[in-house]
Amino acid sequence: MKIRLDQVVKTFDTFRAVHGVSLEVASGELVALLGPSGSGKTTILRMIAGLEFADGGAIYFGDQDATAIPVRERGVGFVFQHYALFPHMTVGENIAFGMKVSKVKRSKSEIAARVDELLKLVRLEGLGNRFPSQISGGQRQRVALARALAVDPKVLLLDEPFGALDAAVRRDLRVWLREIQEQLGITTLFVTHDQEEALDLADRVVILSEGKIVQEGTPEEVTRRPNSAFVTRFLGDTNRLQGQVGGGQVQLGGTAVAAPGIRDGKADVYVRPADLEWAVEGEGLSATVTRVIDRPDHRRVLAKLADGTQIELDVPPETRVLRGDIGVLRVHRANIFAA
Amino acid sequence: MSAAVTGKKPPRVGDSPAVRRTLITLVLLVGAVLVLAPLIVIFVQAFSLGLSAFAAAIGQPDTLHAIFLTVVTALIAVPINTAFGVAAAWAVTKFDFPGRRLLIVIIEIPFSISPIVAGVAYLFVYGLQGLFGPALQAADIKILFALPGIVLASLFVTAPFVARELIPLMQAQGRDLEEAATSLGASGWRTFWSVTLPNVRWALLYGVVLCNARVMGEFGAVSVVSGNIRGQTNTLPLHIELLYHDYQTAGAFAAASILTVLAVVTIIAKVALERRGAGRRSRVSLAAPNVIAEGEKP
Numbered sequence: 001m002k003i004r005l006d007q008v009v010k011t012f013d014t015f016r017a018v019h020g021v022s023l024e025v026a027s028g029e030l031v032a033l034l035g036p037s038g039s040g041k042t043t044i045l046r047m048i049a050g051l052e053f054a055d056g057g058a059i060y061f062g063d064q065d066a067t068a069i070p071v072r073e074r075g076v077g078f079v080f081q082h083y084a085l086f087p088h089m090t091v092g093e094n095i096a097f098g099m100k101v102s103k104v105k106r107s108k109s110e111i112a113a114r115v116d117e118l119l120k121l122v123r124l125e126g127l128g129n130r131f132p133s134q135i136s137g138g139q140r141q142r143v144a145l146a147r148a149l150a151v152d153p154k155v156l157l158l159d160e161p162f163g164a165l166d167a168a169v170r171r172d173l174r175v176w177l178r179e180i181q182e183q184l185g186i187t188t189l190f191v192t193h194d195q196e197e198a199l200d201l202a203d204r205v206v207i208l209s210e211g212k213i214v215q216e217g218t219p220e221e222v223t224r225r226p227n228s229a230f231v232t233r234f235l236g237d238t239n240r241l242q243g244q245v246g247g248g249q250v251q252l253g254g255t256a257v258a259a260p261g262i263r264d265g266k267a268d269v270y271v272r273p274a275d276l277e278w279a280v281e282g283e284g285l286s287a288t289v290t291r292v293i294d295r296p297d298h299r300r301v302l303a304k305l306a307d308g309t310q311i312e313l314d315v316p317p318e319t320r321v322l323r324g325d326i327g328v329l330r331v332h333r334a335n336i337f338a339a
Numbered sequence: 340m341s342a343a344v345t346g347k348k349p350p351r352v353g354d355s356p357a358v359r360r361t362l363i364t365l366v367l368l369v370g371a372v373l374v375l376a377p378l379i380v381i382f383v384q385a386f387s388l389g390l391s392a393f394a395a396a397i398g399q400p401d402t403l404h405a406i407f408l409t410v411v412t413a414l415i416a417v418p419i420n421t422a423f424g425v426a427a428a429w430a431v432t433k434f435d436f437p438g439r440r441l442l443i444v445i446i447e448i449p450f451s452i453s454p455i456v457a458g459v460a461y462l463f464v465y466g467l468q469g470l471f472g473p474a475l476q477a478a479d480i481k482i483l484f485a486l487p488g489i490v491l492a493s494l495f496v497t498a499p500f501v502a503r504e505l506i507p508l509m510q511a512q513g514r515d516l517e518e519a520a521t522s523l524g525a526s527g528w529r530t531f532w533s534v535t536l537p538n539v540r541w542a543l544l545y546g547v548v549l550c551n552a553r554v555m556g557e558f559g560a561v562s563v564v565s566g567n568i569r570g571q572t573n574t575l576p577l578h579i580e581l582l583y584h585d586y587q588t589a590g591a592f593a594a595a596s597i598l599t600v601l602a603v604v605t606i607i608a609k610v611a612l613e614r615r616g617a618g619r620r621s622r623v624s625l626a627a628p629n630v631i632a633e634g635e636k637p
Contacts, residue, residue: 051518
């Protein structure tokens with residue numbers, strides 16, 4: 001089922017407002033709504049679900065205008081951030097709930113068979129008689145997904161699906177969710193504030209800020225060609241340097257970087273830690289090492305430029321570098337925005 | 340010497356054995372003097388002239404009628420206020436609307452108003468010189484100095500009990516469960532019965548118990564609107580006062596003991612019901628490992 005949002009508006013007294021968002025999600029696509037808290041991403045998801053009504057604009061499911069269809073009849077599966085499992089029902093009863101209340105009447109044996117099938121799908125065979133309080137967070141999230149899928153939704157919506165889980169479980173579930181989504185081919189939108197999660201999981205990432213879409217595209221497009229300083233900063237650690245553009249190049253005290261298509265004048269140059277190289281001598285920005293942090297896959301070097309700017313860069317683990325060392329930084333790649 | 344060496348835990352602030360013992364003793368002492376002693380006195384006094392005197396005191400037609408009237412009032416007022424409390428709590432916690440806070444304040448007004456003021460207010464609304472008095476008189480509907488007045492006064496006084504127990508709990512639970520149920524296709528009614536109600540049942544029960552205890556024990560508001568007609572509009576608390584003023588101490592205490600028993604029974608019923616609910620939970624958790632064991636068998 002294709003989803004289309006046309007100039008959707010939601011006004012709140014608080015910060016969660018949405019200002020004229022238009023968006024298309026193709027059938028079977030997995031799309032991430034990514035943004036900092038307060039960017040309106042959850043509000044958009046809730047409006048698509050029908051849990052919140054838009055103050056303006058329209059939401060289409062396929063060719064049907066779904067803007068005024070209540071959540072009960074919208075045919076969406078919604079997975080809540082804190083699972084929202086019914087605590088007084090067993091896992092099996094939770095999954096069966098949607099089928100029991102449905103207008104489509106199913107026999108008890110049909111429901112039981114479907115519950116077993118879904119438990120198998122989310123790899124929780126044999127846990128049907130447990131209560132939500134007796135299973136782990138990751139298992140609860142999988143029950144929540146099975147419950148949402150039980151009513152054969154046209155669209156699957158997930159609100160910060162892995163937000164409450166620890167890092168290892170989160171990575172496992174990510175891979176698993178991607179597999180299930182591909183297997184079922186269901187149009188899926190999920191909300192997250194975690195860029196890694198969005199980039200790992202989604203076919204397409206929609207980045208929001210203050211109730212507006214600031215950029216959308218494949219993970220490759222948004223990471224390689226961020227269209228603003230905000231997107232650049234939001235997608236990962238980055239250093240901000242100030243330079244002077246002239247003749248297709250930006251001058252950064254001691255070195256120059258190509259700046260095609262940027263108008264002459266002052267510019268902000270964003271450089272990711274991995275796009276800087278450390279050298280003892282040669283051409284580059286001269287810097288003094290203030291601290292070295294060792295991480296499993298690299299060393300993070302904190303350095304200070306001649307003008308006092310703090311810089312972070314990642315070097316290979318075998319690089320010999322100590323606090324107080326003086327050297328130069330070479331810029332391999334940068335995102336440049338006219339200031 | 341460090342705590343690890345001596346094997347003793349260092350006391351946290353204000354948690355030394357002396358403080359603990361003093362506090363526990365104090366609470367027990369206050370409890371005994373303020374709660375337990377009066378309760379014992381009631382029963383001692385009630386049976387001071389022997390069992391037959393007790394039976395005779397209870398068996399008085401006026402006393403029997405007072406018990407009857409109290410039970411009838413509770414049977415009418417408690418269900419109405421339970422429904423009101425659930426509806427009010429639902430409205431306040433599950434919907435956003437202007438005046439939500441005002442509604443909470445209005446629900447709580449009976450808590451802060453003296454019951455006797457409520458009684459007098461009813462007098463001015465339904466009394467002969469009151470707002471609806473003449474109209475009611477013309478229609479030959481008797482509200483004051485009759486059962487409807489007693490029920491109305493009781494309803495007013497106990498209106499907040501159920502709502503007050505439910506609102507904080509339902510606020511803490513949020514709307515996720517209801518939203519989940521609705522997104523799965525459940526109607527509002529279905530969501531209420533199979534999702535909301537099971538999750539607030541103990542708070543609801545507690546509210547009902549408190550409401551019931553208060554309806555049965557209400558004195559001030561009822562004494563104004565009932566007219567204190569012996570054998571007709573006297574509820575049990577009013578009757579106890581009457582007996583006491585008549586110097587029928589044993590009779591007063593006998594009637595009081597009935598009221599006390601009613602109260603104690605409701606509390607015990609509540610505890611018993613809670614136990615049963617809790618027991619069912621723990622039995623399930625004990626059974627759970629077996630489920631896996633069965634699942635693993637070929």
